[in-house]
Amino acid sequence: MKLLAFIVSLCLLAGCAGTPAPPGAQVALDRLQQGVVPGTTTKAQLLAAFGPTKSVVFDSGFESWVYQSPAGGGQFSEFVVLINPAGVVTKTRTRPAALP
């Protein structure tokens, strides 16, 4: 019994709860790929359609946002959006799931 308690304690300390989803709102990839158009989509539209997500704001006024798209098997694709200082999406890219 003591051994079991010890193992459980170790698990709790080491984080045996499994791999958490990466930071960022989860949105289906096809919705993102169809709904975000570089040169057209604005930050406000992005927020309204997909909600807030993990982002980095730079001193230059640019922002980089990342959404996670479930790809099965606990894996996620990344959909990254670049927003310019005027609040317009200028670039997007998709990183497929199951890469290190």
Next chain:
Amino acid sequence: MARQADRVILLLACLAGLPAPALAQSGQPATVTVQSTRDPVDKSYRKMIRGMERFERERAMAPNAPLRFQLLPRSPTVDMRGITLRVAGNTVSVSVPVAEDNSFVLPRNETALREDAAVLANRKTTSMTWRALIVTPGLPPGTRRLGDMRLECRVGVEAGLVSNSSPLFSWINEALTSPEQVCGSPNGNYLYFAERPIFAVRLRAGERVETLPFRMLYAGGEQSKTDLQYCDCQVMLDRTFYAPIWDASWPDDTLVEFEYMEDAP
């Protein structure tokens, strides 16, 4: 910061376990005379020479690349034009020419070595950061070579160039990290800076092409304003990335390709 805290706790725990000879022998506290203190961001000439020696030992990672060092901005207000640099010892002062891109070659000087000289720039020490710069000539534009970057990490850490800590923690940090620990581990967190703000970073080795995950860009994307003051990526966050230098499945000849936020001016 969490890793630094771990190290501090470890060190304090070790210190707590030590006997106290200073008081135990005579009942009087021992006196320690500190001759001088060096600003933790000043660069030690001896350490930088050790970095150059490591470059020579391990240059198989970058057989065609020369070694330079480079000064980079850390504070938002620093003027990076017209920087002058010198090696300063007790009796020796050696001027070091600085190129337009703020890179330089450190000359070898035996007197400076003996005198444990410092390498000093005519800027506030906390206003800039330093890196080794190892670039194989003839690479395609907008690319780096992974082997060059691996060696940059090893030389940079050996030379004591990176100062990402608060001054309080920097000496502890240096004492507990070796180039092998920093450059050989996914948790080493050695930061690289691209020439311009990046949107994506890809690795290419033959047919194998992979894009780095978001968490490897922009210093992990987790830095708060408070954290940033202790990161030498402070004013270059949009150029900052980690490279998988620890991952031996990527050969030294792997190309690291940058997609920038904006096209070249």
